[in-house]
Amino acid sequence: MTLVIGLGNPLRRDDGVGYRAALELEQQGLCALAVCQLLPELADRLAQTSQVLFMDADLSLRPGAIYLRRLAQPDAGALSHGLSPAELLQLSLALYGHAPAAYLLSMGISDLGYGEGFSLVVEAAFPAFLQLAQSLCSGARWQ
Amino acid sequence: MKPKIATIWLDGCSGCHMSLLDLDERLLELAERFELVYSPLVDTKEFPPGVDVTLVEGAVSSQADLDKIRQVCQRSRLLVSLGDCAVTGNIPALRNTLKEVLDVYHAPPTSEVPELLWVKPVHQVVAVDFYLPGCPPSAAIIGAALEALLEGRPPDLQAARFGN
Amino acid sequence: MRRIEINPVTRIEGHAKISLHLGESGRVEQARLHIEQFRGFEKLALGRPFYEMPGLMARTCGICPVSHLIAGAKAADALLAVEVPQAAVYLRRILHLAQIFQSHALSYFYLSAPDLLLGMDADPQKRNLLGLLAQHPQVARGGVALRRFGQEIIERLAGRRIHPAWVVPGGVSNPMSRETRDFILQGIPSAQKTVQATLDEFKRSLENYREEIRTFASFPTLFLGLVGDQGELEHYHGQLRMVEPSGRVVADRLDPAQYHQYLAEQDEPDSYLKSPYYRPLGYPAGMYRVGPLARINVIERCGTPRADFELAEFRGLERGAELSSFYYHYARLIEMLFALEKLQELTSRPQALDTRVRAQAQPSRQEGVGVAEAPRGTLIHHYRIDQHGLVTWANLIIATGHNNLAMNQGILQAAKHFVDGNRLQEGMLNRVEAVIRAFDPCLSCATHAVGQMPLEVQLLGADGGLLDRRSR
Numbered sequence: 076m077t078l079v080i081g082l083g084n085p086l087r088r089d090d091g092v093g094y095r096a097a098l099e100l101e102q103q104g105l106c107a108l109a110v111c112q113l114l115p116e117l118a119d120r121l122a123q124t125s126q127v128l129f130m131d132a133d134l135s136l137r138p139g140a141i142y143l144r145r146l147a148q149p150d151a152g153a154l155s156h157g158l159s160p161a162e163l164l165q166l167s168l169a170l171y172g173h174a175p176a177a178y179l180l181s182m183g184i185s186d187l188g189y190g191e192g193f194s195l196v197v198e199a200a201f202p203a204f205l206q207l208a209q210s211l212c213s214g215a216r217w218q
Numbered sequence: 219m220k221p222k223i224a225t226i227w228l229d230g231c232s233g234c235h236m237s238l239l240d241l242d243e244r245l246l247e248l249a250e251r252f253e254l255v256y257s258p259l260v261d262t263k264e265f266p267p268g269v270d271v272t273l274v275e276g277a278v279s280s281q282a283d284l285d286k287i288r289q290v291c292q293r294s295r296l297l298v299s300l301g302d303c304a305v306t307g308n309i310p311a312l313r314n315t316l317k318e319v320l321d322v323y324h325a326p327p328t329s330e331v332p333e334l335l336w337v338k339p340v341h342q343v344v345a346v347d348f349y350l351p352g353c354p355p356s357a358a359i360i361g362a363a364l365e366a367l368l369e370g371r372p373p374d375l376q377a378a379r380f381g382n
Numbered sequence: 383m384r385r386i387e388i389n390p391v392t393r394i395e396g397h398a399k400i401s402l403h404l405g406e407s408g409r410v411e412q413a414r415l416h417i418e419q420f421r422g423f424e425k426l427a428l429g430r431p432f433y434e435m436p437g438l439m440a441r442t443c444g445i446c447p448v449s450h451l452i453a454g455a456k457a458a459d460a461l462l463a464v465e466v467p468q469a470a471v472y473l474r475r476i477l478h479l480a481q482i483f484q485s486h487a488l489s490y491f492y493l494s495a496p497d498l499l500l501g502m503d504a505d506p507q508k509r510n511l512l513g514l515l516a517q518h519p520q521v522a523r524g525g526v527a528l529r530r531f532g533q534e535i536i537e538r539l540a541g542r543r544i545h546p547a548w549v550v551p552g553g554v555s556n557p558m559s560r561e562t563r564d565f566i567l568q569g570i571p572s573a574q575k576t577v578q579a580t581l582d583e584f585k586r587s588l589e590n591y592r593e594e595i596r597t598f599a600s601f602p603t604l605f606l607g608l609v610g611d612q613g614e615l616e617h618y619h620g621q622l623r624m625v626e627p628s629g630r631v632v633a634d635r636l637d638p639a640q641y642h643q644y645l646a647e648q649d650e651p652d653s654y655l656k657s658p659y660y661r662p663l664g665y666p667a668g669m670y671r672v673g674p675l676a677r678i679n680v681i682e683r684c685g686t687p688r689a690d691f692e693l694a695e696f697r698g699l700e701r702g703a704e705l706s707s708f709y710y711h712y713a714r715l716i717e718m719l720f721a722l723e724k725l726q727e728l729t730s731r732p733q734a735l736d737t738r739v740r741a742q743a744q745p746s747r748q749e750g751v752g753v754a755e756a757p758r759g760t761l762i763h764h765y766r767i768d769q770h771g772l773v774t775w776a777n778l779i780i781a782t783g784h785n786n787l788a789m790n791q792g793i794l795q796a797a798k799h800f801v802d803g804n805r806l807q808e809g810m811l812n813r814v815e816a817v818i819r820a821f822d823p824c825l826s827c828a829t830h831a832v833g834q835m836p837l838e839v840q841l842l843g844a845d846g847g848l849l850d851r852r853s854r
Contacts (some may be wrong), residue, residue, distance in 0.1 A: 236488075
């Protein structure tokens with residue numbers, strides 16, 4: 076079972092793409108959380124799942140382009156303040172002895188203005204973003 | 219000892235070789251009956267002696283082509299002109315009449331590239347034993363010709379033509 | 383000082399020779415790629431009726447004649463100033479996808495898989511399709527079946543596999559039959575399985591190729607390719623986009639018909655082949671690559687689910703554009719997946735069976751440009767005609783030509799890394815050739831202009847003289 080965590084700020088336009096994607100997927104009955112930032116409490120959820128998919132916006136990538144990365148398994152080393160997906164995984168491992176297989180699905184963005192709604196490029200790419208997340212959740216690797 | 223087969227391409231578009239590959243699975247079966255000793259598709263760098271049959275695609279257009287086909291002729295028992303460029307000159311030979319191209323013929327080439335020549339079909343420079351016309355000849359014709367040659371008989375092209 | 387010559391470069395389309403110049407240390411200092419063919423199609427077209435162009439230009443190449451048919455017919459469409467019927471657009475697209483598919487299958491399974499699956503250092507006698515058949519029969523047969531599927535689609539639609547005549551100015555000459563449609567749809571699922579399995583295996587094997595990934599023409603260049611309206615993968619029609627190594631778009635929505643405004647060619651002092659470059663950045667900073675890797679780098683998404691999934695995963699390897707030419711193989715496999723999905727989509731449309739497949743007209747313009755993405759990259763056909771419809775001028779911009787600079791730099795990079803003249807082994811030289819194979823060049827296509835395309839790798843001495851000539 077895959078846990079989806081979409082993060083971002085829905086009031087900073089494109090930055091909310093991960094957040095909104097998670098909302099959509101939750102509506103479709105998937106186990107999805109829309110959060111503005113990763114909080115330590117999430118480590119508990121991570122510890123109970125076999126696979127987690129983080130969905131996020133990324134300013135450094137080309138707007139509209141979608142990147143999928145498998146995140147490395149954490150080692151139980153030192154933690155720092157503030158949580159990235161990698162750090163959350165590390166926390167999960169440290170506290171609960173388990174970290175799920177993890178993926179990061181990023182979309183390149185450009186517009187960080189105030190307000191809701193996406194730039195055209197991101198809006199156009201949104202359906203593909205969702206579709207990729209769905210296929211990862213359903214475990215379809217098209218064998 | 220399996221017969222040794224070779225293929226080369228001179229000035230051609232590689233369409234005849236693609237047509238050979240269009241034998242699909244049948245090529246894999248046929249290949250069990252011969253040894254492909256030289257071809258653009260394999261890594262042999264030097265044309266070996268003692269080749270039984272060489273399929274030649276393309277017209278003779280440059281000094282490099284001419285040197286190559288002479289060497290191939292010396293080292294092969296039978297030569298087959300494969301496709302219209304080898305049989306008649308075809309598309310490459312169109313340039314024989316063009317003024318712009320004639321200028322290039324007379325311009326001294328750099329040492330890195332071969333000198334250009336009047337485009338000629340293969341049989342005008344070496345002796346050819348069989349001709350497979352077509353642009354390209356169909357896979358069926360090439361297959362029929364190969365089978366015949368592997369069995370040591372001349373290809374029956376009359377039959378093949380109608381089955382094209 | 384020594385010279386090593388690799389002649390010919392095998393398992394590529396066309397003639398090429400590589401010369402390597404070794405220094406005192408035994409390492410390579412200079413490498414040049416020479417192509418010894420001369421084709422001259424731009425001149426062969428002169429004085430001929432424009433409607434002959436698709437058929438004539440197809441003969442530039444026996445692997446991708448369909449791409450030349452498409453680009454030539456689109457240029458002729460422009461001369462006629464016609465709107466091609468929707469069904470004909472679908473059919474041309476279907477034909478073109480089938481060709482991309484078979485050409486990529488040829489490139490991967492017949493030409494490069496011997497290196498990738500048997501190993502770069504494998505016995506040269508066995509390092510070919512037949513050797514692959516002996517060791518990995520399922521893969522070899524799978525590859526043959528994939529190429530056959532693409533070729534059979536072409537045969538059924540266009541009448542013959544190689545140099546068909548079906549694509550004409552204004553459309554295509556006849557509609558698609560139900561039998562052909564059913565044939566295509568029925569063949570897709572098993573083809574998808576084979577391609578997916580191949581791609582999965584390829585991804586697993588990347589571990590073994592870390593060195594090659596780093597050194598096979600892996601350097602920053604621009605990338606050029608067609609994109610559709612939504613930034614999706616396109617091979618039939620669209621606008622050109624230029625992307626820089628970071629992935630950032632440098633120029634977008636370029637009109638292919640105005641290519642001369644942003645693409646220029648530089649004469650090389652010792653080569654008949656000119657090197658295209660992106661005008662605003664000048665030469666050689668404006669070097670760019672085309673082909674599957676470039677297309678994957680310029681698009682936002684493929685536009686079909688499986689291909690998009692694989693694309694996203696592929697992108698996860700790097701932050702910006704993928705720079706290593708080794709990844710051309712990866713991109714080719716993604717494009718094969720895309721082609722199958724797109725074939726499914728287009729062939730299923732009811733309109734694809736429509737019988738109105740050709741618009742008729744007389745020439746209305748004196749200049750026409752047609753663009754397509756051939757398997758190997760951006761292809762442009764540009765014709766000018768007189769009042770009688772005879773061609774007065776023709777210019778072809780052909781994929782492999784765009785990649786000339788990158789190929790030359792690429793073999794130097796690989797040769798510097800792998801070739802040690804003091805302990806020369808065949809596998810070192812094979813790796814230099816494998817760089818060229820990654821580009822999947824079509825040299826019969828590329829040598830279309832007057833003058834030869836010398837791609838010669840020469841091993842020259844410190845004094846510039848030709849050194850030891852060694853062939854394998």
